[in-house]
Amino acid sequence: MSVRRKTAEQLRSHRWYGVNDLRSFGHRSRTAQMGYTAEDYRGKPVIAIVNTWSDINPCHSHFKQRVEEVKRGIWQAGGFPVEIPAMTLSEPFQKPTTMLYRNLLAMETEEILRSYPADGCVLMGGCDKTVPALLMGAISMDLPTIFVPAGPMLRGDWNGVVLGSGSDTWKYWAELRCGNITQEEWTEIENGIARSPGHCMTMGTASTMTSAAEVLGFILPGFSSTPAPDSRHAQMAALSGRRIVEMVWEDLKPSDLLTDASFDNAVTTVLALSGSSNAVVHLIAMARRAGLTLDLARFDAIARRVPVLANVRPTGQYLMEDFFYAGGLRALLAELGDLIDGSTHNANGKTLAENVAGAKVFNEDVIRSRASPLVQRDGLVVLTGNLAPRGAVMKPPAADPALLSHTGRAVVFSSYDDMAARIDDPALDVEPSSVLVLRNTGPIGAPGMPEWGQLPIPKKLLEQGVRDMVRVSDARMSGTSYGACVLHVTPESYVGGPLAFVRDGDLVRLDVAARRLDLLVSDEELAARRAAWVPPAPKFERGFGLLYSQHVQQADLGCDFDFLETVTREHRDAEPEIH
Numbered sequence: 001m002s003v004r005r006k007t008a009e010q011l012r013s014h015r016w017y018g019v020n021d022l023r024s025f026g027h028r029s030r031t032a033q034m035g036y037t038a039e040d041y042r043g044k045p046v047i048a049i050v051n052t053w054s055d056i057n058p059c060h061s062h063f064k065q066r067v068e069e070v071k072r073g074i075w076q077a078g079g080f081p082v083e084i085p086a087m088t089l090s091e092p093f094q095k096p097t098t099m100l101y102r103n104l105l106a107m108e109t110e111e112i113l114r115s116y117p118a119d120g121c122v123l124m125g126g127c128d129k130t131v132p133a134l135l136m137g138a139i140s141m142d143l144p145t146i147f148v149p150a151g152p153m154l155r156g157d158w159n160g161v162v163l164g165s166g167s168d169t170w171k172y173w174a175e176l177r178c179g180n181i182t183q184e185e186w187t188e189i190e191n192g193i194a195r196s197p198g199h200c201m202t203m204g205t206a207s208t209m210t211s212a213a214e215v216l217g218f219i220l221p222g223f224s225s226t227p228a229p230d231s232r233h234a235q236m237a238a239l240s241g242r243r244i245v246e247m248v249w250e251d252l253k254p255s256d257l258l259t260d261a262s263f264d265n266a267v268t269t270v271l272a273l274s275g276s277s278n279a280v281v282h283l284i285a286m287a288r289r290a291g292l293t294l295d296l297a298r299f300d301a302i303a304r305r306v307p308v309l310a311n312v313r314p315t316g317q318y319l320m321e322d323f324f325y326a327g328g329l330r331a332l333l334a335e336l337g338d339l340i341d342g343s344t345h346n347a348n349g350k351t352l353a354e355n356v357a358g359a360k361v362f363n364e365d366v367i368r369s370r371a372s373p374l375v376q377r378d379g380l381v382v383l384t385g386n387l388a389p390r391g392a393v394m395k396p397p398a399a400d401p402a403l404l405s406h407t408g409r410a411v412v413f414s415s416y417d418d419m420a421a422r423i424d425d426p427a428l429d430v431e432p433s434s435v436l437v438l439r440n441t442g443p444i445g446a447p448g449m450p451e452w453g454q455l456p457i458p459k460k461l462l463e464q465g466v467r468d469m470v471r472v473s474d475a476r477m478s479g480t481s482y483g484a485c486v487l488h489v490t491p492e493s494y495v496g497g498p499l500a501f502v503r504d505g506d507l508v509r510l511d512v513a514a515r516r517l518d519l520l521v522s523d524e525e526l527a528a529r530r531a532a533w534v535p536p537a538p539k540f541e542r543g544f545g546l547l548y549s550q551h552v553q554q555a556d557l558g559c560d561f562d563f564l565e566t567v568t569r570e571h572r573d574a575e576p577e578i579h
């Protein structure tokens with residue numbers, strides 16, 4: 001990769017600090033107001049630290065300390081750090097779903113970088129949607145960018161039983177509902193499942209997307225796996241601060257890192273990790289921001305050749321702390337060998353091949369070899385059929401294998417509230433072979449495509465020992481969830497996708513091997529139901545909800561706003577002069 005050294009006069013911040021006019025007087029005098037002298041910033045790269053810390057985000061609770069370590073690195077390397085807070089997107093707290101606000105944080109990130117004197121940026125996130133959101137904004141702005149991931153929290157503990165975020169919540173909630181554990185035990189689990197700073201330590205969306213971000217080149221090699229409380233995590237923060245200053249001088253930007261090959265590597269990595277199905281939506285959105293074409297068909301094609309090597313919950317047995325001790329992402333990438341294109345680049349300026357050279361697996365049960373994978377292939381599949389003309393996704397390794405070829409009677413819920421009201425009703429006409437259908441849970445319908453796709457098993461079936469059923473929805477599913485859940489059905493039912501026309505008792509056929517999802521009713525009958533369908537009223541009349549509803553795209557296009565996709569390089573270079 002060629003290195004083009006910038007001069008101080010070529011820094012973007014020179015327009016704020018380096019010239020001698022009325023405006024720059026204001027910039028300098030107001031910087032002095034904060035206690036800095038010209039020696040602190042003159043001729044130095046200004047590094048915006050976009051920090052998603054907040055009191056309501058437990059996954060980022062250590063970011064107050066980490067940001068000081070990032071700043072230390074920036075000062076050491078001769079940069080000028082400027083911390084700028086951004087919307088936090090706290091997965092456990094934000095309603096109806098953080099996904100509703102992913103694009104808003106992406107917009108905020110892009111506009112922060114555009115409107116302030118940033119020469120480069122350090123993005124601080126980790127909790128699920130913060131990773132794609134921050135990166136989408138930074139990709140669009142295309143300034144030198146490095147990502148400091150929150151890192152996974154430590155293993156959960158319940159009287160010696162290892163607990164995993166999300167996965168064990170769903171598991172023990174089912175056991176509580178059918179009387180297998182007590183309320184006291186449930187409270188003990190509540191107090192032990194999240195016991196340190198950091199993001200979810202299962203292979204949820206956070207671990208999946210930070211791993212993908214590392215493979216795309218935004219995170220220094222190996223550090224997406226480092227647990228949040230580990231001292232090496234703090235070291236990573238300082239290293240990232242030092243490195244971003246050099247990246248500015250080298251003018252190493254996202255557009256230098258992102259290629260079709262780097263996205264193929266990210267998809268391959270997600271599949272080898274048996275990562276969150278949410279990665280499909282996020283990676284497509286990120287690629288489209290970069291002006292690249294990544295689509296559902298590419299995911300399915302890559303899945304056919306990539307084995308699952310990470311034995312991490314919910315597909316596997318272990319947690320991210322174990323994955324780190326077993327060698328972490330570098331070891332997994334080394335094991336993937338020729339399935340990865342080693343010529344792509346990382347923020348550290350080296351190729352992926354150089355960065356994984358010498359990486360070793362220290363526990364072959366946690367990181368499997370290609371000769372002994374957890375799952376041979378198809379860690380994620382893309383289904384199409386008359387029920388999902390533009391596609392749906394499913395994670396077969398997280399499902400009961402007996403359900404991968406299945407035909408059952410539909411039990412239809414028209415909304416989440418309808419499902420919540422009736423799922424445990426003893427009178428619900430449902431049997432183990434039924435297919436639970438949930439509609440109006442897509443990007444526009446819910447809104448924000450919440451993680452409702454793992455519909456709970458009806459209580460009366462739980463009590464019979466049923467633990468998995470085929471479930472179909474236009475929702476997403478938490479990466480920590482599991483089950484035979486068909487997700488992201490596109491187009492969504494709220495805008496007239498075929499899911500809107502399913503009725504109780506219709507036969508739904510799932511055939512994973514054939515990549516099919518079909519409603520077994522005639523074309524004529526489907527057409528008649530479509531003709532009789534009355535579109536629901538718009539959900540919003542004002543505000544962000546209206547903007548969102550008018551511009552969000554469907555899941556197969558990544559749910560980005562149509563007006564935020566990539567503009568040409570010429571357009572970006574012609575941005576208005578800043579005065």
Ligand code: FES
Pocket residue numbers: 059090091092126127128165199200204206
């Ligand atoms: Fe933040 Fe899971 S709640 S990553």
